[in-house]
Amino acid sequence: MPGDRLATPYRTHTCGALRSSDAGSTARLSGWVHRRRDHGQLIFLDLRDRHGITQVVVDKSDDPDAHAVASRVRSEFVVTVDGEVARRLTGTENRRLPTGEIELRGRAVRILSESKTPPFYINDPDAQIDEALRLRYRYLDIRREAMSERLFLRSRLVQAIRKVHHAHGFVEVETPNLIKSTPEGARDFIVPSRLQPGSVYALPQSPQQLKQLLMVAGVDRYFQIARCFRDEDLRGDRQPEFTQLDLEMSFVDEDAVMAFVEAMVIEVCRSTTPDRPIAETPFPRFTYAEAMERFGTDKPDLRFGIELVDLAPLWSEAPSGFRVFDDALHDGGRVKAIVAPGMGGISRREIDELTERAKRLGAKGLVWLAVEETGAVRSSVSKFLGEDGAERLVAHAGANPGDLVLVVADETAVTSEVLGGLRAELGGRLGLADPEVLSFCWIHRFPMYKWDVENERWDATHNPFSGVLPEDEELLTTTAGDLAKPAPDDPAGRARALQYDITLNGWELGGGSIRIHRRDLLARSFALQGQTEAGMNEKFGALLEAFEYGPPPHGGIAIGIDRWAALLADQRNIREVMAFPKTQSGGDLMLDAPSAPDPAQFAELGLRFVGAPRRDPATPPAE
């Protein structure tokens, strides 16, 4: 591009550009002083910018003035150095630097800006720094190579996403951030309107309705890198504002969306992190029911085996003799097991830890059977099952000598969730998952609804506009025959949605669905969820009205960019791939947000706090 000049009055090259082939030429570099090594008559400066590090050497006998300036320079000063690119003396090359064969012999050093001593080390890649400190001085944190590399990776990710979508006929459309509150489950952030006092905008939890309106508008294929806002409690993988790859396609069925997304995801991963192998293509697909049955979760990490084994067949003829098992089966629950390879030598303390973990996941207890190297079974329940019973159980579970079998007996859902949680825990603890591999899978055919015990009604498990499997359409009804009288055993509870989630290494990466575009089905689905006609119009008026003007069949997906980037960067925390994330209490430690409002702003909006006033603004950030 003609206007893109790297060479400016400040530099002829970046700090990562010079090589031995440049030896003999002159160059001007600008950057931060990464490190200074003062040898008296001779001073070395490692000059750093985001492209790399180049060693500058300033020799007093070459230029006393330059040497005097170099003596004054400190870490993180910004300097410009003019000099001659010289091949380093034989034996003093630095193989760890791409620029390590040369150095810049400094003839003129100018200080562009000085720096206080930074609050933590910029130049130590292994430094363990308190995260609160990193967040308060994020601009320094991002100077660190590990952090900036993650941001560059994220930039490449987003660039690859855009490239693939544009190549496949998608139109990138921006949707507004000041919209109407749309009840999608999470709490809204609201923004008071000055022009219409007493009214508020809501920040979008996702562009869901807007992208469906774009389908009605005939855009056909839409995508957006969209900022989304949800006012819920934070987690390592959840921030109040986050970024989604949001896309929607017209005239598609489930397979068409999944096929495109899968191809797109593979291409984007290969281009962003070419060295990371993708486990299995096409991505394995599981129905929700199968995933819960085999892995105890709807986001299984498939980088390792360990599946849930149903133990019920062992006792089809006669009861097990252990009350906990027999009662669970008698009450319609399940008794299932997982095998932890090589954990047969587990200690009492570790068993207690696992039991504690199981209880936190909802189990009443945890049964364990350790298989000794000799094949003998050591267990807490041998006395109930008998030696023979215990050995049959262990054999049925597929355990080998040296393994540990963990058994949970409870209601179906609890059994799955507990063993699913333990499976994930063991995978991490035993290091079963290859950290390099990217292992995707699809989960689809989720239940349309889950029973809302509190409100005695059916609740959409995902998007309220998600479609239903054609063969399950007739299930969208109640036993009473009246949609206004839902009950927990209604046929609707068995209806499966045209809903699909994509999972990467045990994280839910994204989810989407084929939408309901038929008014009659939509009305039935909403009625089951306890929505009146008037209520529907209040909440979804624009979309419902649009659906009266020829909506095309359509569907799409939303994929979490923060999570995707975190997984590609091998991070367990999305804050590590966000430039300026918030703390668990929703604060920005650098900007000191949120903060007390300006009274004048409040007056203009006709607002005042009626609860306890916020404390005075916190102590100012950096001195």
Next chain:
RNA sequence: GGACCCGUGGUGUAGCGGCCCAACAUGCCAGCCUGUCACGCUGGAGAUCGCCGGUUCGAAUCCGGUCGGGUCCGCCA
């Protein structure tokens, strides 16, 4: 809303009732040093142990509260 963990010179840690007006490493400052690249050597400065209160003859250390950070549960179509 709940459970748990953490808070000690700039940074990371040690100390966990008196031996501590607090130790170590690194950083910082000064001096010396012409081939280093985590340069080296010598010397120096730097902390009322997050904050408030209590127990005790005595608290960095024990207790309560509070603030800040984190992990998890609830919550998050």
